[in-house]
Amino acid sequence: MRKVLLGILLAGVLVGLGFGWAAAKKQPAQSKVTVVGSTALQPLVEAAAEQYQQSHTKASIIVQGGGSGTGLSQVQDGAVNVGSSDIFADQQDGIDHAKLQDHIVAVAGITPIVNPRLGIDDLTLDQLRQIFTGEVTNWRQLGGPDLPITVINRASGSGTRVAFEQTVLRSGEHAVNAQEQDSNGTVKEIVANTRGAISYISFAYINSRVQPVKLSGVTPTAANVTTNQWPLWSYEHLYMKRRPDAATKSFIRFMQTRRVQDSLIKDANYISIHDMKVARTPDGQISERSR
Amino acid sequence: MDELNQSFESKPTALFRRKKKVPQAFDRLLAPSAETRQEWGGKLVSCLAILLIGGLVLTLFAFLINKGLALFTTNKFSLGEFLTSTDWRPSHHHYGALPMITTSFAVTVLAGVLALPLALVSAIAITELLPNWVYRVLQPVIELLVGIPSVVYGYVGLTVIVPQLGRMFGGTGFGILAATCVLFLMILPTMTSMTIDNLRQVPKQYRLASAGLGATRWQTISRVVVPSAKSGILTAMVFGMARAFGEALAVQMVIGNAAIMPAGLMSSSATLTSVLTTGIGNTVMGTVSNNALWSLALLLLLMSLAFNLVLRLISRKGVR
Numbered sequence: 039m040r041k042v043l044l045g046i047l048l049a050g051v052l053v054g055l056g057f058g059w060a061a062a063k064k065q066p067a068q069s070k071v072t073v074v075g076s077t078a079l080q081p082l083v084e085a086a087a088e089q090y091q092q093s094h095t096k097a098s099i100i101v102q103g104g105g106s107g108t109g110l111s112q113v114q115d116g117a118v119n120v121g122s123s124d125i126f127a128d129q130q131d132g133i134d135h136a137k138l139q140d141h142i143v144a145v146a147g148i149t150p151i152v153n154p155r156l157g158i159d160d161l162t163l164d165q166l167r168q169i170f171t172g173e174v175t176n177w178r179q180l181g182g183p184d185l186p187i188t189v190i191n192r193a194s195g196s197g198t199r200v201a202f203e204q205t206v207l208r209s210g211e212h213a214v215n216a217q218e219q220d221s222n223g224t225v226k227e228i229v230a231n232t233r234g235a236i237s238y239i240s241f242a243y244i245n246s247r248v249q250p251v252k253l254s255g256v257t258p259t260a261a262n263v264t265t266n267q268w269p270l271w272s273y274e275h276l277y278m279k280r281r282p283d284a285a286t287k288s289f290i291r292f293m294q295t296r297r298v299q300d301s302l303i304k305d306a307n308y309i310s311i312h313d314m315k316v317a318r319t320p321d322g323q324i325s326e327r328s329r
Numbered sequence: 330m331d332e333l334n335q336s337f338e339s340k341p342t343a344l345f346r347r348k349k350k351v352p353q354a355f356d357r358l359l360a361p362s363a364e365t366r367q368e369w370g371g372k373l374v375s376c377l378a379i380l381l382i383g384g385l386v387l388t389l390f391a392f393l394i395n396k397g398l399a400l401f402t403t404n405k406f407s408l409g410e411f412l413t414s415t416d417w418r419p420s421h422h423h424y425g426a427l428p429m430i431t432t433s434f435a436v437t438v439l440a441g442v443l444a445l446p447l448a449l450v451s452a453i454a455i456t457e458l459l460p461n462w463v464y465r466v467l468q469p470v471i472e473l474l475v476g477i478p479s480v481v482y483g484y485v486g487l488t489v490i491v492p493q494l495g496r497m498f499g500g501t502g503f504g505i506l507a508a509t510c511v512l513f514l515m516i517l518p519t520m521t522s523m524t525i526d527n528l529r530q531v532p533k534q535y536r537l538a539s540a541g542l543g544a545t546r547w548q549t550i551s552r553v554v555v556p557s558a559k560s561g562i563l564t565a566m567v568f569g570m571a572r573a574f575g576e577a578l579a580v581q582m583v584i585g586n587a588a589i590m591p592a593g594l595m596s597s598s599a600t601l602t603s604v605l606t607t608g609i610g611n612t613v614m615g616t617v618s619n620n621a622l623w624s625l626a627l628l629l630l631l632m633s634l635a636f637n638l639v640l641r642l643i644s645r646k647g648v649r
Contacts, residue, residue, distance in 0.1 A: 077610075105610020107619075115614070132616035188501045193586075194420055195611030195618075215418070217503060217597045218586040220607040224487070231492040232501045 069285035072100045075109015075122035076197060078146060078222070078240060079274045082306050083122060083293070089302070090292050097285055106130070106197045113138065113277050119286040121277045124197020126320035138277045143293045145309040147241040148202055148270040149258035151226070151248040153233045158182045160252040163269070167206050169236060172214030177234060189216040190228055190237035196220065201272030202238050204322050238270070242307035260309045266316040266324050273318070274308065390630075397627025400424065400620040411624060417588035417599075419608065419618035426625060428590045432598040433574060433632075435505055435591065436584070440512035441570035444520050448569075449555075449562060452524035457550050464525070471525075474518035483579035486511035491583055498595050503585030506594040511579050516569035523568060527561030528554060563643045571636040575629065577602035601629050 073083050080103045087099035104112075106123040110133045113121030124146070127135035150166060152158055156177065161169075168174040169187055178184045191213055192199035203213060219225045222243040229235045230247035241258065244250055250258050253268065262268035276293065278286055292298060299310040317327040361369075400406045406424060414425025455464050490510050495502030531554050539549040555562070585597025586607055605625055612619040 103610075107611040107613050108609075111613040111615075130613055131618065132613035186500070193607040193611055194418075195608070212421075215589050216587055217501070218588075218599075218607060220581075220586075220610075224582060227487055228491075228501070228503075231488070232495060235501065 069096055069283075070098045070100065071120065071286050071289050072102070072118040073120040073122055073276070074102045074104050074112050074118045075120075076106045076124050076274065077103040078124055078197065078242075079122045079144070079276075082144065082274075082302060082308060083276075085302050085306070086293050086298050087289075089298070090289055094288070097289065099289060107195060110138075110277060113279065116279065119278060119282065120290065123275045123277060124272050125200045126273070126275065127277060128320040129200055130195075137280060139280055139282065141276045141278070141290050141294070142273045142311055143276050143290070144274040144299075144303050144311060145263060145314055146198075146272050146274055147258060147260060147263045147268060147309060148198055148238050148272065149241060149244065150236060150238045150251040150253075150270075151229050151244070152236050152251055153229055153231075154247070154249040155233050156182060156185070156249065158251065159249055160255060162254050163206065166251075166253070167208070167211070170203075170206060170213050171211055172216075185234040188232055188235040189214055190225055190235055191216050191218045192225070192238070193218050193220040197272060198222075198238065198240060202270060205269050240307075244307075260307075260313070263309050264313045264315050266318075271309070393623070393627050393630055396620065396623035397630075398624075400617065400624045404617045404620055406617075406621070411621075415590045417604070419612070419621060422617060424617075424621040424624075426601070426628065428588055429599055429601045429604050429625065430628070432505060432584070432591050433600040433602070436508045436512060436580065436600060437570050437574045439505070439509040440516060440573045441566055443509065443513050444517045444569060445562075445566045448517055448520035448524050448565065451521050452528055453550060453555070456525055456528040457546070457554065468522070468525075471518050471522045475522060479515065479576055479579040480582075482511050482515045483582035485514075486579060486583040494595070500595055501585070501597065502595075503583060503597045504593075504595045505584070505591055505598055507583040508580045508600070509594075511583050512573040512576060515576065515579060516573050519572060520565045520569040523565035524558075524562050527558040527565065530561070531557050560643055564640055567636060567640045567643060571633060571640070574636065575602065575633055577606050581606055601625050601632075605629070 073087070080101060084101045087101055091097055091099060106125055107130060109118075109121035109123050110127055110130050111121075112118045114133055114137060121138075123130070127133045127138050127140065150161065158177065158180065161180065165174070165180055169180075170189060170191075172189070174180060175187055176184065177187055192202070199213075207213065217228075219228065219237075222239045225237045225239055226243055226245070226248055229237050236251075239248075241260070244258075252258070253270075256262055256267050258268055258270075263271045276290055278290065282290075294311065296312065299312055303310050314327055316324050318324050400411070401408050411424055411426055412430070413427055414423070415427045416423040416425045417428060455467055486507060491502040491507050493502070494504075494507050494510075498506075535553050535557060536549055539553045544552070580600055581603035584600060584603055586599045586603050587597035588599045588604055589597075591598040605622055608618070608622050612622060
């Protein structure tokens with residue numbers, strides 16, 4: 039009796055598996071796109087991937103962090119379809135940019151931040167340079183309270199740091215050997231807790247616990263970035279191989295559509311590439327953007 | 330029973346079916362029993378599992394050694410400079426790991442030395458002095474503390490300990506002292522629970538014999554119980570310190586990550602793990618700065634091996 043029952047059960051399972059297999063065969067082949075790299079860009083790409091998959095049910099998009107360096111090296115090795123990066127491939131050691139295709143999907147504004155209790159909300163670019171090269175070590179020298187300056191840098195090689203130093207430091211100058219933190223969140227936490235601290239974060243992370251610093255009276259806003267009146271900003275890149283597959287191309291094109299640029303990208307406090315009135319080359323030259 | 334035997338008889342193994350000459354009764358006696366076959370199966374599975382684990386460990390070692398030595402073999406960076414120079418600036422191709430080695434050791438030793446007495450005292454109190462229900466209540470609490478993820482300790486460190494240290498001693502509060510505090514909190518539960526286990530393993534007869542000789546409770550604890558659990562307690566300390574040495578996330582959040590020689594307990598510094606975790610995502614595989622990070626990782630592996638070796642030596646010398 040039990041054997042009969044067992045037999046029926048087994049047959050049932052087999053039939054079920056068979057149906058499942060048949061159903062799976064009828065499904066169209068999945069087109070998989072993997073995006074790996076910049077943690078700053080990760081939430082944005084994830085949100086876009088979700089939207090994209092709603093209209094393209096066949097596509098499966100996998101988004102992972104790991105850092106700009108990881109993204110660039112993985113896409114160069116062909117391990118992933120898309121490598122996201124905060125910096126130009128030319129600026130990264132060990133990457134042959136001729137092998138890669140660059141697609142800019144957003145612009146991130148960067149702003150210096152200080153503690154709200156410090157009482158400083160305006161600096162010149164030159165003062166900023168003096169702080170980050172260690173020429174000035176006390177806020178008193180800049181008209182503030184008698185307090186040592188605590189410089190908090192981003193990790194060396196991080197996209198935000200490269201963009202910041204490209205604008206603030208003169209060529210050949212090096213940042214003072216100071217604290218390094220590898221995430222926007224930690225940097226914000228430290229500046230919110232330390233009165234003499236100064237650092238820089240993406241616009242997306244600003245909140246009331248830190249004080250954004252104006253540069254010679256110019257406020258850090260998206261509108262000021264589009265005209266380069268606010269000079270601290272970086273491109274967010276998606277890199278792919280020279281000959282990408284159709285699914286990858288289609289997803290990147292989707293990221294650049296007006297629809298994504300005007301909703302997701304603005305909601306995440308990034309700046310749409312369509313709004314930019316200037317363009318910047320890898321070596322920092324600014325020019326009018328040709329439309 | 331008969332039915333069982335018959336069904337067994339009807340299915341001799343392939344090996345014996347061929348030997349027709351052997352009489353039937355002999356056949357049954359010599360055929361492997363179900364238990365024997367179970368044992369073979371078990372041995373096969375465990376052998377395969379051991380091979381898999383051993384293979385994985387070996388691959389990992391080979392990979393790390395290969396990657397970690399690339400800085401010295403491929404990039405021709407001198408090993409002596411790597412170990413003794415204090416200048417760590419990957420962007421300028423200076424790879425001196427001494428500041429990180431020093432900081433890692435300082436943090437680990439400080440946390441271990443601070444945590445051991447406290448762990449020992451609380452373990453003695455729980456096992457020897459307090460009533461048994463305290464142990465029953467505290468044991469799950471301590472085990473819960475052991476299981477808290479390190480990012481939680483790091484966050485507590487970042488939001489509570491670091492600002493407090495900053496207020497007390499000036500500066501930012503980041504540095505070896507903050508890392509020591511966080512690691513102390515992290516390894517204390519581990520060390521306490523291990524010490525409790527070791528103290529409870531001391532046979533009751535020891536305590537009875539000691540009491541029978543007229544020793545006071547304090548004499549029993551200090552002359553009998555603790556010495557006989559000594560090796561276990563030391564193991565707990567080394568185990569806790571090994572955990573502290575390899576801890577990355579929590580330390581990275583509070584140490585400041587300035588790769589400079591630590592000037593004091595309150596100056597920002599960087600440990601081997603914190604430099605590794607901040608740097609690895611921003612470098613490209615195969616470049617010199619990436620290889621230097623792998624060398625740090627190899628150094629870390631060798632150090633944990635050393636910790637394990639010490640652990641083995643201590644636990645072998647145990648007086649049980």
